[in-house]
Amino acid sequence: MTLLASLPPVRGKYLENAPLGDMTWLRVGGPAEVLFLPADEADLARFLAETPDGIPVHILGAGSNTLVRDGGVPGVVIRLTAPFGKAEAIGDNRLKAGAAALDKKVAQTAAKAGIAGLEFFTGVPGAIGGAIRMNAGCYGTETKDVLVEAVALDRSGRRMIIKPDELGYAYRHSDAPGDWIFVEATFEGTSDDPAAIQQRMDDITARREATQPIREKTSGSTFKNPDPPGTPDQRKAWKLIDQTGWRGKRIGGARFSEQHANFLINDGTATAADLEAVGEGARADIKSATGIDLHWEVRRVGVEKAK
Ligand SMILES: Cc1cc2nc3c(=O)[nH]c(=O)nc-3n(C[C@H](O)[C@H](O)[C@H](O)COP(=O)(O)OP(=O)(O)OC[C@H]3O[C@@H](n4cnc5c(N)ncnc54)[C@H](O)[C@@H]3O)c2cc1C
Known part of the structure; x- marks a missing residue:
């Protein structure tokens, strides 16, 4: 029996053997066994409630922090659709x-409404579900600082309203159970002049363009820094990669960026295996040279290609 035959009827779409690479910034990896595009929240809740527990379910956001392995993702991959993509000021x-x-x-909507504090979102290329899960942030502000509450569905389709202090937030980390799917969030900032907010957003964009390879096939920071921001003499992943000679060193079509040594780059010909091999090669050399065990910030999903 195919996987599709064990899935409940939905109003959205199921696609079998659906390519995922183009849904990620790294542009690599195999297909989802089934891709589910829910019509709306009720459709997603029904799918979760009626899909047998043994079937793996993975949620993919904008794919800016995800490496899909070459053998693809067994089970169902969910991608939220346009009805989940709205943003509005609510007073x-x-x-x-x-x-x-x-x-x-979200940053642009906040700026237009004169809500300050959400400017940092302009520098993070993901979507809100990924930001809540990853505690995305930059230049001193993180998602947890502006989140009032999030709405999530658990694996049984139950709707929950979650406050930030229930999410165990730390640097680029939440304790949110892996099977929760965030569907909505409320953020709060402070009042300011829209033009001043826009200027700060323009500054963030200019700063990123100058320091990061944001037009490449990349997934941003590959590893978490060993120490969180604000630690005196903070140890940085990019420095360790640099010091062990991995900046620019190639395996197939993969390498760490010359511009920002913690960013993995696909030159257009890399496989997921190439990218992972560069990352693991650097990790191993850093561990033996310094004893530091770097942790992947990029989420790796799926299985390797059978040889
Ligand atoms: C050029 C570049 C620059 C970057 N700069 C930064 C930066 O400055 N700061 C920063 O924090 N990050 C940065 N990133 C990484 C990335 O943009 C963030 O981690 C972002 O929050 C990921 O969001 P996404 O929607 O792309 O998530 P995805 O990559 O699709 O998924 C990431 C994780 O979130 C989970 N997820 C996604 N959606 C949901 C949902 N609805 N409910 C539950 N879980 C979900 C996925 O299952 C996965 O575990 C950068 C990436 C790139 C490519």
Whole structure:
């Protein structure tokens, strides 16, 4: 029996053997056994409630922090659709956004409404669901600082309203159970002049363009820094990669960026295996040279290709 035959009827779409590479920034990897595009939250809740527990379910956001392995992803991959992509100011310096709304759209909506504090989202190329899970942030602000509450569905389709202090937030980390799917969030900032907010967003964009390979096939920071921001003499992943000679060193079409040594780059010909081999090669050399065990910030999903 195919996987599709064991899935419940839905109003959205199922696609079998659906390529995932183009849904990620790294542009590599195999297909989803089944890709599910829910019509709306009720459709997603029904799917979760009626899909047998033994079937693996993975949620993919904008794919800016995900490496899909070459053998693809067994089970169902969910990608939220347009009805989950709205963002609107709701008064009192608050803004409500669907989990598929791009972080940049949330920053722009906040700026137009004169809500300050969400400018950092303009520098993170993901969507809101990924930001809540990863505690995305940059230049001193993180998602946890502006999140009022998030709405999530658990694996049984139960709807929950979650406060940030229930999410065990730390640097680029939440304790949110792996099977929760965020569908919506409310953020709060402070009042300011829209033009001043826009200027700060433009500054963030200019700073990123100058320091990061944001037009390449990359997934941003590959490893978490060993120490969180604010630690005196903070140890940085990019420095360790640099010091062990991995900046620019190639395996197939993969390498760490010459511009920012913690960014993995696909030159257009890399496989997921090439990218992972560069990352693991650097990790092993850093461990033997310094004793530091770097942890992947990039989420690796799926299985290797059978040889
Ligand atoms: C050029 C570049 C620059 C970057 N700069 C930064 C930066 O400055 N700061 C930073 O923090 N990150 C940065 N990143 C990494 C990335 O943009 C963030 O981690 C982002 O929050 C990931 O969001 P996404 O929607 O792309 O998630 P995905 O890559 O699709 O998924 C990431 C994780 O979130 C989970 N997830 C996605 N959606 C949901 C949902 N609705 N509910 C539950 N879980 C979900 C996935 O299952 C996965 O575990 C950068 C990436 C790139 C490519």
